[in-house]
Amino acid sequence: MSEKGLTNISVKKINRSKVYQYIYRKKITSKLQIVQDLQMGLSTVSQNLNLLEQDGLIEKNGYFESTGGRKANAIQIVSDFRISIGIGILKNMFHITAVDLYGNALYTNTIPFPYSNTPDYYKQVTDKIKEFIATNQYDEEKILGVSIATQGITSPDHSTVLYGNIMNNTGMILEDFSRYLPYPCYLEHDSKSAAFLELWKHPELDSAVVFLLNRNLGGAIITNHQIHQGSSMHSGTIEHICINPDGPLCYCGNRGCLETYCSANALEQAAGMNIKDFFSLLREKKSPQLTQIWKDYLHHLAFAMKNINLIIDAPIIISGYLAPYFLEDDIAYLTKHINVSSPFALNKEHIFVGTNGQYTPAIGAALFYVNQFIHAI
Template sequence: MGPENSLTRAQIKRRNRSNIYRVILENPGISRQEIARALDLSLPTVLNNLTDLTEEGLVQKVGALGDTGGRKAYTYGIVPDARTAVGFDITRHHITAVLIDLNGEIMSRIRIRMDFQRTDEYMRRLGEIVGSLIAEAGVKKESVLGVGFGVPGLITEDNQKVFYGKILDFDDVTLGEFSRYISFDGALFNDADAAAYAEFHSHPDLENAFYVMLSNNVGGALIMNGQVWRGRNLCAAEIGHITLDPDGPRCYCGQKGCMDIYCAATVLDSGYDDSLEKFFGHLRQGEEKAVSIWNEYLDHLAKAINVLRLLLDCPIILGGYVGAYMNDYIEELRERAEKLYSFQSPASEVLCCQCRKEAIAAGAALRFITDYIAAI
């Protein structure tokens, strides 16, 4: 008995519904005839599902094809704001939050300067931000699927607790603390994992890759078969703590010479009012100090990339705050990486990120969106 014959009628019906929604999501403006051809389904099956999805407010008519001589052939698209999700990027001095729709598009965003503290005032502010995002986007509260928090720490498998949080000194902080004034479902995510998830959403054809987050701290995420792989002990891909110089300065983790010391964004902007925009402005003008800092930065980054290429031999995506500026310098970095590589192979798979703004916050929200779509 083949797999098709082993499915119950209810399972087949559910699969058809899910596939029809997905093909509309991926092909906005598609007609029912095109859906039927794409999925090898009968027109009545497609029409029945379209009727159900439309009545539920998930799908809508978005246009019509030319005169076909009979019944008008409508085209369909999803209702993007039928469901939404909120994501946070929590850092030492700032809170960034976004509300996204079913397409993963940002509908509203808020960024404020506020030092992280495990206080009632801080957690109350998070709740207020969620309310402001919903109001600004003009969506119904009932549309919100959940709230994700991207944080600089290692997270338990159930996404409920930080078990290593030296950067913000918040070991053992729980989802319950963050959600104290939030009435929606929630989850905690490592910041690099969240950013990688957002990047993967913009690269749907990318099956395997390593994401390097070059922000105020350096993180990493390994994407395998389209999923973030966290390892047996949930510590995988922590590229920020490979040793670049065993005699180097001590890292916050307790070891010496970690990549985080040499490749965090703060290495570049600390002498420029904590502004990467100012640093890169001076770099473009050829300022001697900025050029010297940048050359040393690229040398260290090339060493780390060489390790990744030797171990994984997969696309390496540079993201985070620095990754957003790398387009103009990627060839220079590739050349340095190629000189360190043991084999004759171009570093063309060292890439710049596509998701350059609010990647952590968007990625933390996207997990709720993708889970919902998978269950339709």
Template structure:
């Protein structure tokens, strides 16, 4: 099967597989069910053969994860700290990387690099940010981090990183739109890879106009989806804790919370329906709110269903399956994906 898929001879495949096995990169994971002849060997990558670090930098906290080649989170640390364009802040970020590597005794020969996700429009080829209003990321952010870390460093948009993680977690490379509902609204268009657009602004769903001349958005415009569907619309009721909002709404039946959430779903349904009309694929609700929607997804689907003229259900609306630091993991995923492709 491998030889046919790659278009090379069976002896060459065998030689290459033996080499990968000798390098400790793959192992025999068992056998496939027989289809009438000899059972085929099942090969799998050795997860710990290489490791990478992902970091999610936000306005109020920093999350750092250590992942293996199968995106298992081996260790993580989250620090609540306000973003500052200052040398001691960048040193703190670098220290988090050093500490997680030292704690886990990571062999430098097996370490791939550090990916950093940011709430900004990021040119991934040049490792630069061209637009950042959520936090004031300086032009030399990449330079500052690369100076402090003796490893390859790459920058990524946080929603693109989270969407890429979600696509890999699902195990099916099918078209998908990922809608990130965190303290700012973003997203990713995934057509086997992340579609970033000509100007690296693909998936900036938070700035779609939902209500003409509506509420003011942090971008300075009015009526953006971000003004109606960021996590803060709900979490402001519970001192910024979105999980507490959902807990209290369910446990106490707070009518004020319930009305706020119903309004939230109405605006979110408009966005989801628009995305369905544009891309005709699954729409995955991610971010902080998406991770809390499990008890309400059927109710939400009924709202969405009323908006489309083409379908009698809204089964294309999904809840994110990867809910633990998806942006940080997605930032590390760049190095994992690059390594696997070069194997």
């Protein structure tokens, strides 16, 4: 192939990518708008739109209001052209979700299934994944991959769990799952997956600290629009910050870790009931005892947020299982207690609350393959 031919192919690929990426960002647009904003010729844009439509990547869906001439077609990507599967592995269950190219969760499910580091466990989980795909009638070629978020710090190559004291899954390897699945597979720490989802939803944030308020507490740090991993992959493990050296015993072997005060498990233990019942009684019955338990929880959370904010001057994102239960009054309470003894005030506008609840790590994991696909077009 001549150098000129190679150049022409490269230019066509670049133009195709530019047009698709533009439509993806705008969500809905017109041919003329693409021509104007990308400063491309009408024939070039038309050719790329035709090719993208033929490939099934974009579609016309209605018309824009007329401005005096012929109505322009409304153009958008086909958001379910490809699907990514996300799995959130927990000690006694796992979450499963399918997301489209915009990261919208099309389906979610929770499957009670205690973890055990045995071939039978991995075989049964992957059978459930294949059953989930079949039940939702996804063609095999639509599946980008299966991404697994687990409670455990992974190796830099995401092939192995290096630290998994919660589930006793230290040594879990990606191949435990991938050998049974006909799709690409990926393994990630659940906190990092959650942070990826929050970053996806808040692309305007350059930096942030994520508090993953799941059954076990987790955390992550976002810097320069990237999730900070650290030299040993344990950046953001705020759950093991000691807030009371004489406090309760943590699964890590130390006492008084934030995990023992601010995980959903710790809140359930303090309340003596499950989370759903706790918040139902807290909000509806105004129980003084439950109100005090919740205030104690928020006080410990604020203490940690205040100290972390002194080290990382960035917004805070409350994410995970407990996030949907937070009200404006709770954020105001947190802000007040963060600022009461801090030399640098944190505005409540700098505290964001996630909306995907317990499925946050699974959805965030699924976005790994979505992100790859979008940037490869």
